[in-house]
Amino acid sequence: MRVLDVAESLNVVRGVAPLARHFVARKVDEARVFAKKAGFPVVLKAVSSGIVHKTEAGAVRIVHSEPDLARQFVLLKRLAPKVLVQEFVRGVEFIVGLKKDPVFGHVVLAGVGGVYVEVYKDVSFRVCPVDEAEAWRLLDDLQGSAVLSGVRGKKLKSELLVDAIVKLSELPKKQPRIAELDINPFILNDREGKVVDARVVLEQGLC
Ligand code: ADP
Ligand code: MG
Numbered sequence: 001m002r003v004l005d006v007a008e009s010l011n012v013v014r015g016v017a018p019l020a021r022h023f024v025a026r027k028v029d030e031a032r033v034f035a036k037k038a039g040f041p042v043v044l045k046a047v048s049s050g051i052v053h054k055t056e057a058g059a060v061r062i063v064h065s066e067p068d069l070a071r072q073f074v075l076l077k078r079l080a081p082k083v084l085v086q087e088f089v090r091g092v093e094f095i096v097g098l099k100k101d102p103v104f105g106h107v108v109l110a111g112v113g114g115v116y117v118e119v120y121k122d123v124s125f126r127v128c129p130v131d132e133a134e135a136w137r138l139l140d141d142l143q144g145s146a147v148l149s150g151v152r153g154k155k156l157k158s159e160l161l162v163d164a165i166v167k168l169s170e171l172p173k174k175q176p177r178i179a180e181l182d183i184n185p186f187i188l189n190d191r192e193g194k195v196v197d198a199r200v201v202l203e204q205g206l207c
Contacts, residue, residue, distance in 0.1 A: 009199050044072050097182040123142075
């Protein structure tokens with residue numbers, strides 16, 4: 001099995017779902033240029049396949065200013081040679097993913113994400129591939145499905161989540177070596193839905 005780092009994993013997901021804008025920086029100046037363009041706050045993440053839970057390893061920092069960015073960049077460089085700089089996305093967190101099951105083959109899953117995924121274990125599964133109607137039914141199965149129809153009076157753009165589920169469910173056809181793929185979180189608001197974190201595990205193959 002080969003575990004991809006966050007930057008490589010985001011590349012696997014590219015084309016399947018919109019990604020939060022990001023740049024992989026080796027030098028603080030590169031990070032600064034990106035942050036000025038994207039606007040603060042930005043999120044910094046150490047890029048290392050050895051770090052599974054970045055938050056717990058202190059490898060995720062939200063920065064609000066240039067001096068803050070310079071300080072945190074140095075700290076993250078102690079963990080990894082590369083630092084991902086990413087736009088900050090506001091919204092509700094979902095998990096979307098793939099797993100290779102020994103009986104069913106690839107299954108696609110979705111649920112309410114962030115910390116709640118561990119607390120409520122509110123995730124539902126379907127065998128790949130699924131069409132739009134099946135993806136909507138998958139979301140309806142969630143105990144937390146009500147969150148999609150409104151948070152503080154604002155309706156989330158659920159169709160973007162459905163689109164990500166459908167496209168993700170078609171990915172194993174092209175990339176059968178995916179053993180596991182976790183998008184956590186996919187952040188959804190009333191205008192957009194973006195992947196901010198991904199983790200991919202590939203089966204070892206000959207090529
Ligand atoms: P990990 O899951 O490895 O700890 P994440 O990249 O998922 O690392 O970051 C942890 C948490 O930080 C996310 O669940 C989310 O709440 C927040 N976060 C990370 N990146 C962003 C972003 N670009 N915009 C908004 N929140 C973010
Ligand atoms: Mg995550």
